[in-house]
Amino acid sequence: MVLELLENLGAPSPRNSRARGDDLADILIKDGYIITMDAQRRILERGSVAIEGDKITAVGKDVKERADTVIDARGKAVLPGLINAHTHLSMTLLRGVADDMPLMEWLETKIWPIEKNLTADDCYTGALLGCLEMIKSGTTCFADQYFYMEDVARAVEKAGLRGVLSRGIIELDDPKKRETTIREGERLVKTCHGKANGRILTMFGPHAAYTCSPECLMQVKELAKKYKVGIHVHISESQDEVDKIMKKYGKRPVEHLDSIGFLGSEVLAAHCVQLTEQEIKILHNRKVKPVHNPVSNMKIACGVAPVPEMLAAGIPVALGTDGAASNNSLDMFNEMKFAALLNKVHKLDPVAVPAQVALEMATINGAIALGLQDSIGSLEAGKKADIVLVDLQKPHLKPLHSVISHLVYSAVGSDVDTTIVDGKVLMQGRKVLTLDEDKVLMEAQESSDDFLARREGKK
Numbered sequence: 001m002v003l004e005l006l007e008n009l010g011a012p013s014p015r016n017s018r019a020r021g022d023d024l025a026d027i028l029i030k031d032g033y034i035i036t037m038d039a040q041r042r043i044l045e046r047g048s049v050a051i052e053g054d055k056i057t058a059v060g061k062d063v064k065e066r067a068d069t070v071i072d073a074r075g076k077a078v079l080p081g082l083i084n085a086h087t088h089l090s091m092t093l094l095r096g097v098a099d100d101m102p103l104m105e106w107l108e109t110k111i112w113p114i115e116k117n118l119t120a121d122d123c124y125t126g127a128l129l130g131c132l133e134m135i136k137s138g139t140t141c142f143a144d145q146y147f148y149m150e151d152v153a154r155a156v157e158k159a160g161l162r163g164v165l166s167r168g169i170i171e172l173d174d175p176k177k178r179e180t181t182i183r184e185g186e187r188l189v190k191t192c193h194g195k196a197n198g199r200i201l202t203m204f205g206p207h208a209a210y211t212c213s214p215e216c217l218m219q220v221k222e223l224a225k226k227y228k229v230g231i232h233v234h235i236s237e238s239q240d241e242v243d244k245i246m247k248k249y250g251k252r253p254v255e256h257l258d259s260i261g262f263l264g265s266e267v268l269a270a271h272c273v274q275l276t277e278q279e280i281k282i283l284h285n286r287k288v289k290p291v292h293n294p295v296s297n298m299k300i301a302c303g304v305a306p307v308p309e310m311l312a313a314g315i316p317v318a319l320g321t322d323g324a325a326s327n328n329s330l331d332m333f334n335e336m337k338f339a340a341l342l343n344k345v346h347k348l349d350p351v352a353v354p355a356q357v358a359l360e361m362a363t364i365n366g367a368i369a370l371g372l373q374d375s376i377g378s379l380e381a382g383k384k385a386d387i388v389l390v391d392l393q394k395p396h397l398k399p400l401h402s403v404i405s406h407l408v409y410s411a412v413g414s415d416v417d418t419t420i421v422d423g424k425v426l427m428q429g430r431k432v433l434t435l436d437e438d439k440v441l442m443e444a445q446e447s448s449d450d451f452l453a454r455r456e457g458k459k
Contacts, residue, residue: 025058025067026423027051032073032389033403034059037080037363037378041356043403049078051385054197054423059379071428075393076417077403079359080378081140081162081386082332083366086232086270086291086320088146088168089155090118090126092133093448094325103238103300111325115147117454122447123148124155129444130330131159132435137331137413140386140421141366141376143268143291143320145205145232149188157196160426160434162386164370165192166205166232171216178216182223189227199422201229201370203268208234209253210244214260221262230266230371235290236279237271238302254279263288268369270320273297273305280306284313289369292361294338295329296322304346307339307353318369319361331413336362340408355408389418 027050034047036059048063049056058065098110123146134142141162144152149167156163167185171178185204193202204220206212212220224231236242236253249256254275257263265287272283272290283290292305310317319339321330336358343352367377375384390411392398397406397415419427426434 025050025052025065027069027071027385027420027425028063028065028067029071029073029078029387029389030063032076032078033392034379035077035079035359035403035407036380037360038380047078048073049379049385049387051387051420051423054384056379056381056383056385056387058381069425071389071418073389075391077390077392077407078379079388079390079407080363080376081388081419081421082138082362083318083370083377084134084139084142084320084330084332084335085268085289085318085366085369086293086322087130087142087144087330088323088325089130089142089144089152089163090123090146090148091323091325092129092330093118093122093126093444093451094323095328097325097452099299099328101300102240103302104240106300106326114452114455117451118147119451120148120151122451124151125440125443125447127152127155128159128435128440130324131155131161132432132437132440133324133330134161135159135419135426135432135434136416136430137333138388138390138416138419139330139332140388140419141370141372143203143232143370145203145207145270146323149184150192153188153192153195153200156200158434160199160421160424162199162376162384162421164201164203164230164232166203169204169206169216169220170211171206171213172211173213178213178219182216182219185220186223186227189223189229193227193229197422203230203232205232208237208241209257210241210248214262217257217262218260221264224266230268232268233270235269235272236274237297238300239274242274252276252279254282258282258286265289266371268318270322271297271302271305272310273303275306275310277309280309280313280315283310284315288315289318290315291318291320291369292339293320293322293327293335294342295335296326298338298342299328300326304342307343308347308349311353311357316365316368317361318366319358329413332362333407333411333413333415336408355402355404358408359404385420385423387418387420388416390415391417
């Protein structure tokens, strides 16, 4: 409260003590709608953000700093970069390849057979395409689980994004496969964690309880503890998954994982659709971080995750797109809208997931889920300068009465004008500065055509 009073009076505050100084900032974002997503959820109708190096140094209405680069944010919303807490980035190459199918049939008859033909070069090319899509739609940080992850890391480093990467571990009762994939996951952690000025972090990525044995999962648990990293896993995505685990272990997925000692605060749990009240309590007690993927869940008809119930239990639910093979987009603005709408219609309750909550899921909750809440997820002095500017001067964003409403219900990824990560401008005026867009698009098409031809035996 004292801090708010100081800022409203224009006096320097502990968080904004440089507001009246004469220091030269690197970047000054000036006169925009500042959506801070801080603890008070402050919105400054005409505020500014100063950046030095990779960090925000000032946020407020009275930021007087001079800067090498001044970005005029009039008519734009300035908000924390969106956080896609669950995706499979290189699956951009599989976009539209397998649609309108149940999850297990989709995986077992289409996706897994196709993925056997993927190469490291394919995954690098697909990751570049995914990075390009995310830069252009306002995502600045993402959590990824897939294959050839050192090559994905190369793409992330080149693009300038922030990524938390894990090598997908799919054992399927094959001890040799378990040993190989866990070793590859460990190598990723050892070689890539902290790369690119800390923009690239790592996790271990066991796929799910129905594709990994308890022995595999607990081996991963020990390695995650050893290296002090998280675990990225799918939990209770579909009823088929629940049935498989019930048949094999006599318990539901969350109960099974809890019984073997797998669950904990380091676990990033994608989907969490088919949950009982008791399982929600377990997730809360174990401090597991669920990630809601509404579009993918709807497309594969997995069900509706009990997001209101998890939020009411005090669980900071994050938001993700899943891969482009099951979404078929990485647009987090689209995901926010569906996150808000899906539970409204499911519960017949228009306030089940309000717009403000959907935005929290895509920003500060995503940061919490990745253990990065002290660095990203809100616009505050001392945090990393991961920021996006959304152009509000569009027919579908006028008239402006509630900027939060517009960001969640009306905006789309292509409304993003500027994307900044770690204090570096990756896109301005819709022009991507770190990647050759035409080249990325061309090579992605060629790579996808090539591996699909290999799959069909034409090459």
